[in-house]
Amino acid sequence: MSEENDQVRLRHMLEYAREVTQFTQGKTRSDLNNDVLLDRALRYSIGIIGEAAAHLSEEFRDAHPAIPWSDIIGMRNFLFHIYHRVESNILWRTATESIPALVVWIEPLLKEDSSDQTKNE
Numbered sequence: 726m727s728e729e730n731d732q733v734r735l736r737h738m739l740e741y742a743r744e745v746t747q748f749t750q751g752k753t754r755s756d757l758n759n760d761v762l763l764d765r766a767l768r769y770s771i772g773i774i775g776e777a778a779a780h781l782s783e784e785f786r787d788a789h790p791a792i793p794w795s796d797i798i799g800m801r802n803f804l805f806h807i808y809h810r811v812e813s814n815i816l817w818r819t820a821t822e823s824i825p826a827l828v829v830w831i832e833p834l835l836k837e838d839s840s841d842q843t844k845n846e
Contacts, residue, residue, distance in 0.1 A: 731785045732835065737777040739831045741770045745824045754817045767820045768804050768811070774827070775801020792830050796823075 748766050757763055778786075778797040786794045800819060804811060 727782075728785075731781050734777040734781050735831055735835055738774050739828065739835065741773045741777075742824050742828045742831065745770045745774075745820050746828065749817075749820050754814070757813050757817050764813070764816070767816055771816070771819055771824065772801045772804045774824070775799070775804070789830075789834065792827075797827070 745767060748763060748770070752760075752763065757767070775798050778794055779801065781794070786792075800823075804816075
């Protein structure tokens with residue numbers, strides 16, 4: 726897979742991760758139990774993040790070993806294939822702790838790409 730495709734996947738991951746942080750802003754853990762739309766939005770968005778991560782090239786993932794790619798992809802598999810066993814606590818912790826950390830990891834990777842493109846122009 727090309728570097729360009731990796732950057733597209735990273736942008737998708739960042740877009741959905743930012744949406745997750747917006748969905749949870751001003752919400753509490755108990756809101757998740759009472760708001761089916763919040764629950765579904767988090768499940769879907771976190772799943773898409775994992776799907777995009779699964780489509781990153783192996784070379785790219787290997788070049789960034791500090792990011793827990795297998796955990797990100799594993800969460801997607803868990804949400805979409807073992808959906809009936811996903812506990813709300815796990816979903817909430819992922820949305821409010823892991824996803825904000827992912828944003829911090831991804832943003833510099835996209836900035837690196839922007840500065841590389843600027844150098845080549």
